[in-house]
Amino acid sequence: MALRSFILLSLLASVFAQDRYRVCVSSTSQCQALELGDSRAICTPVESRVDCALQLVRGTADVGFFTDEELLVLGQTQPTNNLVIATVRDFTKPGSVSFQSVAVVRNDHTNGLEGLRGKKYCHPGLGEAALRWSPRVEKELETRAANTDRCPEADYKFKTAEEMEVETLSQFFGDSCRPGAWSANATVDADLKRRYPSLCALCGPNSSCDYTIDMGITIAGINNNNAHIKALECLRSGGDVTYVAWQHVREFFTIRNNDIVSNFSLLCPNGTLVGLNSVNITDTNAPCAFVSQHWGGIVANSARANALQTELRTWWPAGSNPADNTWRSTLYSILVPQSSNAQVIMEDTLLTPANFTQLSRPLTSIDSATSCVPPRVWCVVSAQELAKCNWVRAAAYSLGIKPSISCVQRSDIFQCLRDVREKNVDFIATSSNYGYLARQHFSLTPVKLVQNLHSDPNSFSRVIALVRANSDITRFENLRGRKACFPEFGGISYMSFVRTAQVLGVLNDKECDYARAVGEFFSTTCAPGAQDASHALGASNYDVSNLCSLCKAPNGANSTCSWDYTSNLYFGNNGSLSCLANNDADIIFVETTNINSYLTAQNLQASQFRALCSNNTLALQNGVNVDDNCLLSYVVDSEVLTRRQDEAYSSISALLDTLEKYFGYTASSGTQHVNLEIFSSFDGTRDLLFKNTAVGFSEPTTATTNQPAKNYIELFSHLQACTGAGNNIPVPGLANRSFYSIVTLIVSALVTRFIVY
Ligand SMILES: *[C@@H]1O[C@H](CO)[C@@H](O)[C@H](O)[C@H]1NC(C)=O
Ligand SMILES: *[C@@H]1O[C@H](CO)[C@@H](O)[C@H](O)[C@H]1NC(C)=O
Ligand SMILES: *[C@@H]1O[C@H](CO)[C@@H](O)[C@H](O)[C@H]1NC(C)=O
Ligand SMILES: *[C@@H]1O[C@H](CO)[C@@H](O)[C@H](O)[C@H]1NC(C)=O
Ligand SMILES: *[C@@H]1O[C@H](CO)[C@@H](O)[C@H](O)[C@H]1NC(C)=O
Ligand SMILES: *[C@@H]1O[C@H](CO)[C@@H](O)[C@H](O)[C@H]1NC(C)=O
Numbered sequence: 001m002a003l004r005s006f007i008l009l010s011l012l013a014s015v016f017a018q019d020r021y022r023v024c025v026s027s028t029s030q031c032q033a034l035e036l037g038d039s040r041a042i043c044t045p046v047e048s049r050v051d052c053a054l055q056l057v058r059g060t061a062d063v064g065f066f067t068d069e070e071l072l073v074l075g076q077t078q079p080t081n082n083l084v085i086a087t088v089r090d091f092t093k094p095g096s097v098s099f100q101s102v103a104v105v106r107n108d109h110t111n112g113l114e115g116l117r118g119k120k121y122c123h124p125g126l127g128e129a130a131l132r133w134s135p136r137v138e139k140e141l142e143t144r145a146a147n148t149d150r151c152p153e154a155d156y157k158f159k160t161a162e163e164m165e166v167e168t169l170s171q172f173f174g175d176s177c178r179p180g181a182w183s184a185n186a187t188v189d190a191d192l193k194r195r196y197p198s199l200c201a202l203c204g205p206n207s208s209c210d211y212t213i214d215m216g217i218t219i220a221g222i223n224n225n226n227a228h229i230k231a232l233e234c235l236r237s238g239g240d241v242t243y244v245a246w247q248h249v250r251e252f253f254t255i256r257n258n259d260i261v262s263n264f265s266l267l268c269p270n271g272t273l274v275g276l277n278s279v280n281i282t283d284t285n286a287p288c289a290f291v292s293q294h295w296g297g298i299v300a301n302s303a304r305a306n307a308l309q310t311e312l313r314t315w316w317p318a319g320s321n322p323a324d325n326t327w328r329s330t331l332y333s334i335l336v337p338q339s340s341n342a343q344v345i346m347e348d349t350l351l352t353p354a355n356f357t358q359l360s361r362p363l364t365s366i367d368s369a370t371s372c373v374p375p376r377v378w379c380v381v382s383a384q385e386l387a388k389c390n391w392v393r394a395a396a397y398s399l400g401i402k403p404s405i406s407c408v409q410r411s412d413i414f415q416c417l418r419d420v421r422e423k424n425v426d427f428i429a430t431s432s433n434y435g436y437l438a439r440q441h442f443s444l445t446p447v448k449l450v451q452n453l454h455s456d457p458n459s460f461s462r463v464i465a466l467v468r469a470n471s472d473i474t475r476f477e478n479l480r481g482r483k484a485c486f487p488e489f490g491g492i493s494y495m496s497f498v499r500t501a502q503v504l505g506v507l508n509d510k511e512c513d514y515a516r517a518v519g520e521f522f523s524t525t526c527a528p529g530a531q532d533a534s535h536a537l538g539a540s541n542y543d544v545s546n547l548c549s550l551c552k553a554p555n556g557a558n559s560t561c562s563w564d565y566t567s568n569l570y571f572g573n574n575g576s577l578s579c580l581a582n583n584d585a586d587i588i589f590v591e592t593t594n595i596n597s598y599l600t601a602q603n604l605q606a607s608q609f610r611a612l613c614s615n616n617t618l619a620l621q622n623g624v625n626v627d628d629n630c631l632l633s634y635v636v637d638s639e640v641l642t643r644r645q646d647e648a649y650s651s652i653s654a655l656l657d658t659l660e661k662y663f664g665y666t667a668s669s670g671t672q673h674v675n676l677e678i679f680s681s682f683d684g685t686r687d688l689l690f691k692n693t694a695v696g697f698s699e700p701t702t703a704t705t706n707q708p709a710k711n712y713i714e715l716f717s718h719l720q721a722c723t724g725a726g727n728n729i730p731v732p733g734l735a736n737r738s739f740y741s742i743v744t745l746i747v748s749a750l751v752t753r754f755i756v757y
Contacts, residue, residue, distance in 0.1 A: 021308055023334055024052035024064030030334055039327035040311065047684075049675040050391055054683050056301040057081045063308055065335045066353070067296040068098055069134055069398060069673040074299070075354035076366050076394040083305040083350040086312065087295040088336050091343040093247065095284035097360060099131055100246040101291040103141050103267040104235060104276075112271025113145040120202055121173040122234035122242040124227035125210075126180030131228075131245055134673050136400025139165075140290045141243040144269060146172035149371055156373050157647035160188060160654040161402035164373070166196045175201035177234055179210045179227070184657040202234060213237060222255045236260070241267065246286040253281050294360040298335050298344070305350050312346065319344040366397045375406040376652055379416035379425040380689065383409065388682040388689055392663065395674040401658050403651055414534035417442040420643060427642040427652050429690050432461050432635055432712060433488065433591075436495040436514070437535055439719060444641040446700035447653050449709040452636055452693050459693035460708055462592040463496040463633040465612040466580060469622045473586060476506045476616055481523050482586040483550055485579035487572050488563055489527035489535045493589035494518070496633035499715050500614050512722035516542035526550035526579060528571040529563035550584055574598035581608065589632065595624050635712035638691050639700065660697055 022044040025031060031043035044061040046052045049070055055061035057078055065088065066074060074082065089098075109115055126138055142148050148168045156164055162183040169178070178199045183189040193200060193209050204212030211230040214237075218224055224233075228248035235242040236257065253261040253276065261281055265273040268288035274280070280287055300308050316322060320343060321332040336342045347356075357363070378393075380386050389407035396405055408425050410416045413434060419425045421442045429450075430438065438444040452459040467473045473482070479501075486494045498514050501507035501521070511517040515530065519542055529535035530547035548561030552569040562568045570579040573595070576588040581604050599606055611619040613630035628634050642652050661667060663678040679694045686692045698706040702713050 021062045021304065021311075022060070023331065024049070024055065024061050025334055026052075030330055033330040034327055034334065036327050036330075041327060041331050047681055048677055050395075051683055053078060053082070053299075056299065059301060059303065061301070062304045063298060063300040063335065065296065065337055066299050067673065067675070068293055070675065071294065071297060071299070071353045072357050072361055072363060072398040073391075073395045073674055073676075075352075075357045075363070076398060077391060078352075079354040079365075080352060081302065082299050082353060083302055084297045084347055084353055084356045085300050085305050085309040085350060086344050086346045087297040088338060089295050089343045089345055090338065090341045092341045097285075098293045098295045099133075099291075100286045100289035100293070101133070101137060101140060101243060102246050102249060102286050102289050103241055103243050104232070104249060104264050105241045105267045105273070107263055107265050107273070107275060109240070109265065109267060109273060113267070113269075114271075116145045116241055116267075117172055118174045119240035120238065121169075121176035121178065122202065122231040122239040123176070123178040123180075124231040124242075124244055125178070126182065128180065128227045129671070130226065132671070132673065134399040136398070137291045137293065139400060141241075142169060144290070156651075158650065160651045161373060162188060162654060163192060165402070166192050166199060170196040170198050174198070174240075177201070177203035177207075177209070177211060177231075177239075179203060183654055184661040185654055188654055188657075202239060219256050222251050235264075243290070246289060249276075249286075250281055292360050294357060297347075297356075299353060309346055309350070312344070316344055319346075363398065366394055369397065369404070371402070371404055373403045373651070375404040376427065376648060376655055377406050377408050377425040378689075379419055379428040380407055380409050381412055381416060382688075384683065384685050385409070385688045391676055391682070392659065392678060392689070395663070395676050396659065399662060399673055401655075401662065403655060405655070417444060417641070418534075420444055420641065423643070426648055427640055429638055429640045431492075431638050431691070433492045434490075435492065435639065435712070435716065436719065437490040438641050439716060440490070440514075440723070441535070443644055443723075445644040445649075446639040447642045447649060448640040448656050448697040449636045449700050449704075449706070449712060450638050450640075450690065450694035451696045451698045451706055452708065453695050456693050458593045459637065461492050461633060461635050461637040462628075462631050463493045463589060464592055464624065464626060464630065465497065465500075465587055465589050465632055466577075466609045466624065467587050467612055467618075468580060468583075469608055469610050471586065471610070473612065474618050476501055476504050476612065479506070479587055480521060483584065484518075484522045484525045485550055485570055485576040485585040485588045486525065486527040487576050487590060489530035489532075489544075489547060490514070492633065492635070493573075493576075493591060494527060495715060497589045499718065500632045502718055504616055509718060512719075513542055514719075515544050515547060519544060519547050522546075524549040526552070526561075526568075526570045526576075526585070528561060528568050528575075531561045532563060535563070550579065552579070552584070574602065577604065578602055587612065592624065592631075593637075599624070633711065633715060634708055635715060636698070636706070636708045637693055639712070640697075656697055664696055666696070 020040055020042045023041050024046045025043045026046055028045050034041050034043055044055060046055060049064060049066055052061060052064035053074055056064065146168050148165050166182055176199050181189050182192050200209035203209055206212060213234055215224040215233055223229060226248065228244040229252055231242045231244050232252040261276050261278060265275045266287055267273060269290055274287040315328045316332060322329050336344060378389050380389050386407055386409045393405040393407055410419060413430055416428045417438050420428060427447060498507060498517060502509045507517050507521060524546050527547040528551060530544040551560050553560040553567055554569055560568045563571055565571055569575055573590040576590045577598055579585045580588045606624045607622045609624055610622045611626045611630050613619055614632050619626050619630055640656060642649060659678060663676050665679060679690050681692060682688045698704050698709045700713060702710050704710055
């Protein structure tokens, strides 16, 4: 009986669940209120709106809100899925679109867009917060008139996309005012402003490329601080063309300059002029526009879109928030994130985001879009990473970020490192574990380091040296002729040992072959991968067999040096712990990340081990938790690598700054054009493209204020000196160091060390 009613209840529950709409919710604090009472909605927690889009297609969510720019991205990434059921509008802005961008010129303008050559151009400014124009929208007139998307000369090499753009603009327009950040990198921006001053010449007296022109009297209903109004005043007071929002053109000429409205015309994208007059200036729709932006909207999966739209009409009859403290009201605040003046208008015909946006913002499909600069190719190592990369690519493309990105999947990290070196791909974000191999064997260089999350104990790369608690080893000098296990040949722990031993004078710092340095120092070791072409690549003429002799294959199988868990029991940080616990090694070098879980998994106690600190003393107590001063390395856990002194280096660096600006944590979700987070989980999976422990980029220089980044650069100072002297491979900032300067480097590293620690 009980069973039967249970089945009945479950059946009923599933019927109701069927009937409920699964709503994408990013702040789960709204879930309780959403599911109150007779609610027809349930929460589907999502990390970002991109995750919501994936769930809609998969059928694990039914409905979510997307911004205007996100709808464009969906049109690129999911062209045949989902339907836009309603738009979310601002009722103070009448008209069928969210905004229109127009070009205003004087009536005597001739020769269409080409006629703008040499003319004085007034732009409201890049990155203007008020209207939230994407770069693509901000630059639409420039793209069409000055052809900034075509290469001015074949020579784009060694230049950032930003530089090519302003170079073209400065050649096309006369004295102009184009305020705002021309680059996400402030140094690059300042440099460009200095080198292309004509694009700031019209901004007014003593301007640092911001409008300082006299705005005249203040009149109610018109904001003289509005960037578009400033750009219109720039036109009125001597400019030839401005590119602004139609709503501000209307304000400017109806409230303030009624007498001169008929002296100006709109320059249409097809090159014709439409004279402005007291009649058409009152129209909420512009006579012609460069961009007509649709509203953001509510998108449902195709299967439930029709039914849900019918329900929404009854739940929100006025299109406004019912504000009645019911789940309907909560549903409104979830699906209509705009807090004031919101109005939901149901769509008469349900279109896919692709068809919906095609009407207002036709955008060439990303795969057929061309650009003069080749896309920068991001190497990824899994299907999930590829999926995330392709969303970043599509979002960057829709927003108009340059240069464009493309994504290529390879089977593993070494394949990527090789392909970067061989110019098949351009960059890759990797764990700092591969920093040495990437530099030494693949001749790569960092274009960015990351900043790590301090509050996450598994963030950063912290390397310790461990001996058994009852060991007779008390100093690094005692290690000569002993046995050591490393997680991986050339990995961060291996590198940290080499560096520490060099600094302590235990390893000969004239030895640039780190295989030989380690192999000759210890009697035997296990450094998995030492015989593998991916790790060694013929760089060493040293017989590496004793770098492998401690490694252990399962079930007493033949000796191994492989760098995978299945065929080498001593591979990895947990493998090294096992090597030490089994009495096979006298010392191991491991990263502390997850170390306690490794101990638990192998039924080991932390008290079985003691750390040998970088200042050449044993830690005071047994255990694996040591203070930062004891560590052999305390460095960032990942970096972005590219070729050394490559023609694409600065453009990749600037591109990464731009990606961080739009998709990093500084782009707060409230003002983000596209809610995609490059440093966060994607589709429920961590550590794709970047580790989740990354919170942003830092510069790969010792000048950085980020100490773990600085430590990381210093970790490779000896190697850089070696490669600079030996192979004459130029390294930015460290080219052509001789052995003489190696000594200087080591001394300075020692000095820094004592200052730092
Ligand atoms: C900006 O770019 C320059 C040149 O590429 C680089 O040296 C600098 O560190 C960058 N600064 C920031 C804050 O990204
Ligand atoms: C506007 O046009 C009229 C007639 O063409 C002309 O007389 C007047 O000077 C112009 N005013 C401005 C501000 O350009
Ligand atoms: C140019 O565009 C305007 C506005 O859309 C339109 O009225 C006009 O007919 C077009 N002219 C030509 C020659 O296509
Ligand atoms: C949507 O676009 C596709 C092609 O992109 C087209 O085949 C289809 O007919 C369109 N649907 C509507 C309703 O316009
Ligand atoms: C180390 O971890 C890996 C993956 O988590 C596992 O496959 C392997 O068996 C572990 N090795 C040891 C020695 O515990
Ligand atoms: C060496 O470092 C450890 C760990 O930070 C510290 O406890 C100890 O006092 C240091 N010893 C010397 C001689 O500086």
